[in-house]
Amino acid sequence: MNDFEYLMPTTTNEAISLHESYGEGAKYIAGGTDVIVKIKEGKISPQYLISLRHLHGFDHIIYENGELRIGAMVTHRMLELSPIIRKEFPILTDAVENIGSVQIRNVATIGGNIANAVPSADGAIPLITLSAEVRVIGPKGERIIALEDFFIGPEKTILKSGEILLEFLIPKLPPHTGAAYWKHTRRAAMELPILGVAVLISLDDDMQTCTQARIGLGVVAPTPMRAKNAEAILKGNKVDGEILEKAGKAAAQECKARDSIRGKAWYRRDMVELFVQRMAIVAMERAR
């Protein structure tokens, strides 16, 4: 590894001013499971690592009045083991319990997963599907960004230099809402996804008519994306096999799947079609 100094500020102000004074040579580090690996592989060579682990008050999971707030420093393991998330937002459990190993999940943070913005980030797809926003702080103060608008390309976000993720805000779900995430992989563990599919469905009091649908897709475009055509097909309709098939086909059409080492574009499109339907069924089971 290249030489670096390792700084451990305890307030966001201190962290931001360190970042400003060291400029390009500085890099924030949270759990470090991506940053340290990138340094070891020579992809980045920061002179100053600014640890975010000692900032107080960003490792919370708070569920209040139906709204969920997750601190950016919450580890994947904390999310995986959280009873309230398993009960109220099982789509997040679906995603985090299949990220890396126990050793990685014990250290890697949800903020880091999002800030790194790799197209395979499993944390992002369910959060976008849940309409999450992210609160960030930087040299010019705080702002709140819809997570859907956060990613602008592979490993690129709209974060400005020096900005830090503070927490994720997940709004209250409408009644009779369920959501599910599928990470499609070749083996059961220690894998990056071939694709990821998240479906959220809200049902009317008849428990059959879809009042709202949100569909998030991962790895089938340069950034996490929503399948809005498929969502529109579900909304306002009775959800049966026929309508699900239509939605699956629409999602497969609107995704921008490409060939890569983990899967061919045609296969990814076929699997988007299939898993949009399957996850919709799981989402509806959870809604009821």
Next chain:
Amino acid sequence: MKKVSVSFTLNGDLVTAEVPPNWTLLKTLREYFELTGAKEGCGVGECGACTVIIDGDAINSCIYPILEVEGKSVTTIEGVASKDGTLHPLQKAFLENNGVQCGFCTSGMIMSSKALLDHNPDPTEDEIRASIAGNLCRCTGYVQIVESIEKAAEMIKQEK
């Protein structure tokens, strides 16, 4: 490079290391404290040969910045047996049930399974397999490893 000082509990003893700030916990364990039980396999957090326990949780020491260990409690394979040399049930079970072939993954396997049994003394086979998903055995002796962990859980129950 100038050195930094970091103090933590290592296998029950308070220690201080003077190492460069870009060292990992693994490098410090192996090269400063000469505890070579934790191994470097992949070096990027995939193989689990470097697994140690920090404050009860299994982590990959090869990507853990040394300065983040300040004030924490680290347990390595060298601290698993009692001070009088009595082996931990996991160590006995691995020896008696052929849980060890070449041995390179073994300390990591034992640290991951110790973290599991410390939290969950009666795990299912699925829970055992999930707990060691991040520990690769290139001899592929997984069946015996899982059986060893099951036997260790039984031994621990009987001791109580």
